[in-house]
Amino acid sequence: MEFRIIKSPSAGTLDILKQRMKASAVSAMDGADAVGLVQGRMIEMICAADIAEKAVGVTVEDVRGSCPQNMIMIAIFGDTSSVESAIQEIKRKLEEGKKLC
Amino acid sequence: MEFRIIKSPSAGTLDILKQRMKASAVSAMDGADAVGLVQGRMIEMICAADIAEKAVGVTVEDVRGSCPQNMIMIAIFGDTSSVESAIQEIKRKLEEGKKLC
Amino acid sequence: MEFRIIKSPSAGTLDILKQRMKASAVSAMDGADAVGLVQGRMIEMICAADIAEKAVGVTVEDVRGSCPQNMIMIAIFGDTSSVESAIQEIKRKLEEGKKLC
Amino acid sequence: MEFRIIKSPSAGTLDILKQRMKASAVSAMDGADAVGLVQGRMIEMICAADIAEKAVGVTVEDVRGSCPQNMIMIAIFGDTSSVESAIQEIKRKLEEGKKLC
Amino acid sequence: MEFRIIKSPSAGTLDILKQRMKASAVSAMDGADAVGLVQGRMIEMICAADIAEKAVGVTVEDVRGSCPQNMIMIAIFGDTSSVESAIQEIKRKLEEGKKLC
Amino acid sequence: MEFRIIKSPSAGTLDILKQRMKASAVSAMDGADAVGLVQGRMIEMICAADIAEKAVGVTVEDVRGSCPQNMIMIAIFGDTSSVESAIQEIKRKLEEGKKLC
Numbered sequence: 047m048e049f050r051i052i053k054s055p056s057a058g059t060l061d062i063l064k065q066r067m068k069a070s071a072v073s074a075m076d077g078a079d080a081v082g083l084v085q086g087r088m089i090e091m092i093c094a095a096d097i098a099e100k101a102v103g104v105t106v107e108d109v110r111g112s113c114p115q116n117m118i119m120i121a122i123f124g125d126t127s128s129v130e131s132a133i134q135e136i137k138r139k140l141e142e143g144k145k146l147c
Numbered sequence: 148m149e150f151r152i153i154k155s156p157s158a159g160t161l162d163i164l165k166q167r168m169k170a171s172a173v174s175a176m177d178g179a180d181a182v183g184l185v186q187g188r189m190i191e192m193i194c195a196a197d198i199a200e201k202a203v204g205v206t207v208e209d210v211r212g213s214c215p216q217n218m219i220m221i222a223i224f225g226d227t228s229s230v231e232s233a234i235q236e237i238k239r240k241l242e243e244g245k246k247l248c
Numbered sequence: 249m250e251f252r253i254i255k256s257p258s259a260g261t262l263d264i265l266k267q268r269m270k271a272s273a274v275s276a277m278d279g280a281d282a283v284g285l286v287q288g289r290m291i292e293m294i295c296a297a298d299i300a301e302k303a304v305g306v307t308v309e310d311v312r313g314s315c316p317q318n319m320i321m322i323a324i325f326g327d328t329s330s331v332e333s334a335i336q337e338i339k340r341k342l343e344e345g346k347k348l349c
Numbered sequence: 350m351e352f353r354i355i356k357s358p359s360a361g362t363l364d365i366l367k368q369r370m371k372a373s374a375v376s377a378m379d380g381a382d383a384v385g386l387v388q389g390r391m392i393e394m395i396c397a398a399d400i401a402e403k404a405v406g407v408t409v410e411d412v413r414g415s416c417p418q419n420m421i422m423i424a425i426f427g428d429t430s431s432v433e434s435a436i437q438e439i440k441r442k443l444e445e446g447k448k449l450c
Numbered sequence: 451m452e453f454r455i456i457k458s459p460s461a462g463t464l465d466i467l468k469q470r471m472k473a474s475a476v477s478a479m480d481g482a483d484a485v486g487l488v489q490g491r492m493i494e495m496i497c498a499a500d501i502a503e504k505a506v507g508v509t510v511e512d513v514r515g516s517c518p519q520n521m522i523m524i525a526i527f528g529d530t531s532s533v534e535s536a537i538q539e540i541k542r543k544l545e546e547g548k549k550l551c
Numbered sequence: 552m553e554f555r556i557i558k559s560p561s562a563g564t565l566d567i568l569k570q571r572m573k574a575s576a577v578s579a580m581d582g583a584d585a586v587g588l589v590q591g592r593m594i595e596m597i598c599a600a601d602i603a604e605k606a607v608g609v610t611v612e613d614v615r616g617s618c619p620q621n622m623i624m625i626a627i628f629g630d631t632s633s634v635e636s637a638i639q640e641i642k643r644k645l646e647e648g649k650k651l652c
Contacts, residue, residue, distance in 0.1 A: 048493050052551045056503035059496060062512045062524075065472060068166060085493045088220060089149050089186045092160060099157035108163045109492075119492055120163075147153045169267060189311075189321060190250050190287045193261060200258035209264045221264075248254045270368060290412075290422060291351050291388045294362060301359035310365045322365075349355045371570060391624060392553050392590045395564060402561035411567045423567075450557045452594050456652045460604035463597060466613045466625075469573060489594045523593060 047086040047094070047140065049133055053126055055081050063121055066110045074105035074123045082122035082129040083109075084136065091118045093146035094136050101135050103128030148187040148195070148241065150234055154227055156182050164222055167211045175206035175224045183223035183230040184210075185237065192219045194247035195237050202236050204229030249288040249296070249342065251335055255328055257283050265323055268312045276307035276325045284324035284331040285311075286338065293320045295348035296338050303337050305330030350389040350397070350443065352436050356429055358384050366424055369413045377408035377426045385425035385432040386412075387439065394421045396449035397439050404438050406431030451490040451498070451544065453537050457530055459485050467525055470514045478509040478527045486526035486533040487513075488540065495522045497550035498540050505539050507532030552591040552599070552645065554638050558631055560586050568626055571615045579610035579628045587627035587634040588614075589641065596623045598651035599641050606640050608633030 052059065063081070064072050075081075082104075084094050095106045104124035122132050139146050153160065156179075164182070165173050176182075183205075185195050196207045205225035223233050240247050254261065257280075265283070266274050277283075284306075286296050297308045306326035324334050341348050355362065358381075366384070367375050378384075385407075387397050398409045407427035425435050442449050456463065467485070468476050479485075486508075488498050499510045508528035526536050543550050557564065560583075568586070569577050580586075587609075589599050600611045609629035627637050644651050 050493055050497055050549065050551050052497065052500050056500050058503040058510045059500040062496065062499055062510075065512060083493050083496060085491075089151055089184050092163065092184060093151055093153065095163055096153050096157050096160040099159040106159045106163075108166060145151065147151050188287075190252055190285050193264060193285060194252055194254065196264055197254050197258050197261040200260040207260045207264075209267060246252065248252050289388075291353055291386050294365060294386060295353055295355065297365055298355050298359050298362040301361040308361045308365075310368060347353065349353050392555055392588050395567060395588060396555055396557065398567055399557050399561050399564040402563040409563045409567075411570060448555065450555050454594055454598055454650065454652050456598065456601050460601050462604040462611045463601040466597060466600055466611075469613060487594050487597060489592075 047084065047090065047136075049137065050083040051080055051126075051129060051133065052083070053080050063109060067107050067121070071105075071107040074107060078105075078123035078125070078129075080124065080126040080129040082133045083119060084122070084133065085119040088118050090146055091120055095120050097136050097139060097146060098122050098132040101128070101132040104132045106132075148185065148191065148237075150238065151184040152181055152227075152230060152234065153184070154181050164210060168208050168222070172206075172208040175208060179206075179224035179226070179230075181225065181227040181230040183234045184220060185223070185234065186220040189219050191247055192221055196221050198237050198240060198247060199223050199233040202229070202233040205233045207233075249286065249292065249338075251339065252285040253282055253328075253331060253335065254285070255282050265311060269309050269323070273307075273309040276309060280307075280325035280327070280331075282326065282328040282331040284335045285321060286324070286335070287321040290320050292348055293322055297322050299338050299341060299348060300324050300334040303330070303334040306334045308334075350387065350393065350439075352440065353386040354383055354429075354432060354436065355386070356383050366412060370410050370424070374408075374410040377410060381408075381426035381428070381432075383427065383429040383432040385436045386422060387425070387436065388422040391421050393449055394423055398423050400439050400442060400449060401425050401435040404431070404435040407435045409435075451488065451494065451540075453541065454487040455484055455530075455533060455537065456487070457484050467513060471511050471525070475509075475511040478511060482509075482527035482529070482533075484528065484530040484533040486537045487523060488526070488537065489523040492522050494550055495524055499524050501540050501543060501550060502526050502536040505532070505536040508536045510536075552589065552595065552641075554642065555588040556585055556631075556634060556638065557588070558585050568614060572612050572626070576610075576612040579612060583610075583628035583630070583634075585629065585631040585634040587638045588624060589627070589638065590624040593623050595651055596625055600625050602641050602644060602651060603627050603637040606633070606637040609637045611637075 098106045104122050109119040199207045205223050210220040300308045306324050311321040401409045407425050410424050412422040502510045508526050513523040603611045612626050614624040
């Protein structure tokens with residue numbers, strides 16, 4: 047499982063993400079100071095999405111890859127500290143046990 | 148074969164699953180307290196779906212992955228104890244013999 | 249090459265298979281007591297389909313996978329004993345020689 | 350590179366092939382006593398198709414696989430002896446040198 | 451991660467890239483003296499796109515591959531020295547640490 | 552990277568290529584005595600296309616594969632000696648250094 051955080055993402059970067067998201071998700075980006083990216087196997091990303099969603103101040107979206115086999119990527123939008131907390135929460139659960147859910 | 152159970156899945160998590168299911172399956176989610184996820188090779192997932200379907204109180208749906216080679220994932224919706232029983236039933240058959248059907 | 253037989257498949261299981269078949273194939277399922285599944289490399293599945301088709305009392309359909317590389321899966325519908333005979337015939341040819349056709 | 354020949358292919362087998370061919374290719378099947386199958390890497394299948402096409406009495410078609418990475422499959426239709434000659438011609442070139450073209 | 455720069459790309463080369471980009475991106479190519487190509491894993495390419503976008507004088511676009519698993523490719527358009535600076539900036543960050551963001 | 556040249560390609564072979572090209576590329580085939588095929592990783596094929604395009608008397612087209620991961624294939628059309636020169640030029644650059652551009 048891999049994690050990245052982009053602070054103040056550029057317009058072009060958000061554009062690349064927008065092309066890979068469902069149309070109705072685009073509004074989640076507006077007013078987001080940061081975007082967190084988590085990439086992993088599909089079954090674990092469903093769990094990771096659920097953990098992040100249950101954290102406060104963030105929205106979680108599914109980013110369609112280019113046919114990435116078992117891997118999918120989710121994007122977590124929100125203000126920088128909320129995105130960092132949501133990702134911290136996933137990492138903390140990962141360290142506790144092997145399964146996120 | 149991998150198994151996960153999410154209790155009280157968040158709206159965003161159900162949303163990610165909805166995008167990967169056939170439109171008519173969405174109603175199966177309403178009133179479901181839990182979602183069970185099973186991921187494995189296609190031929191075995193057909194068998195696993197059949198075992199879960201024959202258990203009581205659950206609905207089984209096919210979750211389209213992002214081009215996951217031989218792997219597909221099914222989602223089992225229902226109240227928490229029904230989902231747990233359905234998954235228990237698949238695991239029990241797996242331990243008995245090597246083939247689910 | 250892998251083989252499975254599901255006797256009295258549940259409605260949900262047939263539904264998952266229907267979503268992966270051509271529309272006109274759906275009627276082949278009606279009145280079928282059993283479904284045989286055979287998964288293998290594309291070139292061998294064409295041969296396996298031909299052997300099963302030449303057996304009596306069964307219909308053979310191509311099940312679209314989720315991008316399963318070289319692997320495809322065929323489903324053989326019919327009454328239980330016909331499906332078993334068709335699969336037996338493929339296995340018998342497999343044991344005789346290395347190529348099904 | 351793999352080769353198979355099906356003599357007097359059943360209706361269901363031709364049907365599976367038809368679903369994976371361009372619509373205009375279907376007429377090539379009518380009156381064909383046999384179908385030859387050749388599976389290999391894309392760049393070599395273009396060469397193999399050219400060799401078979403230059404043999405007499407056969408028609409060559411591209412069979413769309415289920416996302417088979419570098420592998421594609423071509424089908425060679427015609428009377429049994431023409432299909433056998435076309436496949437013999439590809440095998441003969443393969444044995445002479447490493448490249449078909 | 452791989453890097454290439456094409457100076458004065460030919461019309462046919464831009465055409466191949468255009469077919470793999472979103473329609474609205476095509477104007478970014480007009481007046482571009484050079485095109486930089488960066489290929490890598492999806493999660494890192496989002497970061498690389500962000501670094502390049504924050505450099506001056508370039509436009510970054512997502513190039514759809516032919517089902518390239520985890521790999522995606524971005525194209526960076528602009529005058530030759532801007533494209534070179536943007537790619538230099540990505541390489542510099544890569545050498546500093548292991549993560550681009 | 553792999554190279555093939557087909558002299559006087561048969562109608563069926565050109566047909567298989569046509570199905571995998573953009574509609575507007577089909578006219579490039581008319582009057583072409585030969586077709587050169589180059590298969591390699593996407594980032595290198597963009598460079599190879601640019602080198603071939605800058606050679607004289609040939610047209611370069613992108614051939615869509617069947618989901619060939621990182622690999623794409625380009626076709627180079629023209630009279631036999633032009634196609635041979637274009638491919639010679641790519642090979643020559645390959646031998647000089649490791650990157651085509």
